[in-house]
Amino acid sequence: QSVLTQPPSASGTPGQRVTISCSTSSSNVGTNAVNWYQQLPGTAPKLLIYNNDQRPSGVPDRFSGSKSATSASLAISGLQSEDEADYYCAARDDSLIGWLFGGGTKLTVL
């Protein structure tokens, strides 16, 4: 079964740059775009990055995404306290005919 693997936690201080990785061993998932979601405490997830590196309107340019063959990354620069949240990567899995989500990374702003 295809899996998207994220580190369970990450941390940084205000103003710092933090990156969160998302890797897969599946060539199937690896050919599809990776998307990122931010889930603030007690709220629903929100689309943060789509199609590997695109930001929806309203998302600050402090957030950026990138992708290689079987790995993707979310970078947050100029870290702010309000960035403290859970972050999930996701990709369409054609063998599943659905979407896979990574296990999520809890970002703590120290």
Add this chain to the structure above:
Amino acid sequence: EARLVESGGGLVKPGGSLRLSCAASGFTFKNAWMSWVRQAPGKGLEWVGRIKSKTDGETTDYAAPVKGRFTISRDDSKNTLYLQMNSLKTEDTAMYYCTSLTWNYVHFWGQGTLVTVSS
């Protein structure tokens, strides 16, 4: 701006049934592919299933844990998405989110409705 509002969650006994609804507004619902995603308490996100638009055949697909027990449907005249859940198990306990889809990504999310399966 798209808005999705789920309802219908609650407490149900194992083996029971529940139907969730999702009222959509702010976009052309009849043209949208829609899905349900769930999140068990303290856990990550899990895709449940998807329904295509009527023009794309209204085809449904489901994740393995719910296949044969859950059914997604839609009423375009009411801009509403449904999730019929039968033979519920304790492991189905989760917040259920209604979402809109594009080909490549899950786009807008509702606020969720909580389903608790317990005796």
